Amino acid sequence: MENFVYEYPTKVYFGKGAARQHLSNILSAYGSNVLLAYGGGSIKKNGVYDEIAGILKESGKTVTEFTGIMSNPTWEKVREGAKLARENKIDLVLAVGGGSVIDCCKIICAQAVTDEDLWEVEMVRHGIPTGKPIPLGAVVTASGTGAEMNGGAVITNEAVKIKGGMYAAAPRFAILDPDYTMTLPRMQVLSGAFDTLSHAMETYFGRSDRDNVSDEVALAVMRSTVVNMRTLLRDINDYTARSNLMWTSAMAENGILKVGRLTDFECHQIEHQLGAYTDCNHGQGLAVIHPAYYRHLYKSAVPKFAKFARTVWGISEVDDEKAAQAGIQTLAGFIQECSLPTKLLQLRSKTEITPELLRQVADSTNLLPNGYKLFTHDEIYEILMECI
Known part of the structure; x- marks a missing residue:
């Protein structure tokens, strides 16, 4: 085997009712301002939104919502989320969705803490982001990408027609409840x-x-x-x-x-x-x-x-x-x-x-x-x- 260093950054809470059982305790480790990020609204139809929003409210969190994350998240969407996170002094980003939502939020967490354009840093200059990203948590509602398990993200820059991998914030924790996937097509x-x-x-x-x-x-x-x-x-x-x-x-x-x-x-x-x-x-x-x-x-x-x-x-x-x-x-x-x-x-x-x-x-x-x-x-x- 090749030489390697392995460290696993994400704590996983797996199974039915994992959010109800664990999320309140998890949230106690973070500040009061939470960015709740999700996609097109399916989580409002299947009950996931009500459950997660209810837990956030019970935990006394001030919630800012960031919605409309598309299936191929764009660099403009990352910039929009980062601006929102800065303006609301976000302490935790909670990504609720599949790989696209989680990927978008990984880069948001890093872009929100720097004035540098991370697309320029990573994709043009091939550098590494500096600064400590906002903590990220993931509630997975569509599995397949494994995005909740690492710091890599796939982002599309429509201006230059490049869809490429960027690296930023791995989730601190991930909630994997198979029941959350049951309403998917x-x-x-x-x-x-x-x-x-x-x-x-x-x-x-x-x-x-x-x-x-x-x-x-x-x-x-x-x-x-x-x-x-x-x-x-x-x-x-x-x-x-x-x-x-x-x-x-x-x-x-x-x-x-x-x-x-x-x-x-x-x-x-x-x-x-x-x-x-x-x-x-x-x-x-x-x-x-x-x-x-x-x-x-x-x-x-x-x-x-x-x-x-x-x-x-x-x-x-x-x-x-x-x-x-x-x-x-x-x-x-x-x-x-x-x-x-x-x-x-x-x-x-x-x-x-x-x-x-x-x-x-x-x-x-x-x-x-x-x-x-x-x-x-x-x-x-x-x-x-x-x-x-």
Whole structure:
């Protein structure tokens, strides 16, 4: 294994009624001014808002609401939230929602305490934010991204058409109650779960020359995610499957799978830029791209793909090349089984997806060096055209 330092920043409260049981005690450690951040209002329809707002009121907190965080949070939305946090002298930001809400709030917490433009600092100068960010807590209502488990955030700068990873404040605590996910639309649940599967695959297929503990855990997370997604195909309200998927989502992004090894998130880089040019769903975009991407990658890592095929998909083929191909094909079949999109034109996007747009997506995709193959922009374009 590679050398590493591992520290886990987030305390997790998991299970039914976790907010009612723990949130009041958690809040006692923070000041009186709370920024309650959420998205489009679904938490008001399913009762989560009333529960969390009630606990905040009972705890004597002064609440400032920050709403309307979109599915691909923008840099302008971050700036809006940071301004609100400064003006109201916020002591704690409480993000209630899925990965987009949590990601937006991570950067808000850091941007609110500095006059520097953090997009300029991180994305242009490749620097590190300074200053102590406002404390952040997360109440997860849609699992899949694992955003509650780390300090990374994906933010879209519409002005320059870049959707990229930034790093700021990891949540101090996270409340994971599977019941909070029960009112989500079926496709949102499945696309979120596929994002979890993608995180584990992208970690596993990073360049790593020897078997290691992290790989074995990643394979187990992938296998469990597939099993529980198939359970939801039979019963979308199965609580055990929902709870397992909520925890595999967390496991895929709490750093455990990544310690001591290199990772390859090239497929995410492609989808991020697709998301910068369109408004497609992240998990669904990944579902379209992954099989085509792996068909271009597997020859550079045949033994790794063969192990993935046998361990995750139960492929019995003894020849590594054939097993690797069968694993990719089975992944593609699983995506169809889940009724996830398999072509870019099936994505619900207000922006027309054309070869010309895909050329722009490919040319602006960040190329990562830690995979078994370093792709070119032309190869990324070829992959995207195969997906159209």
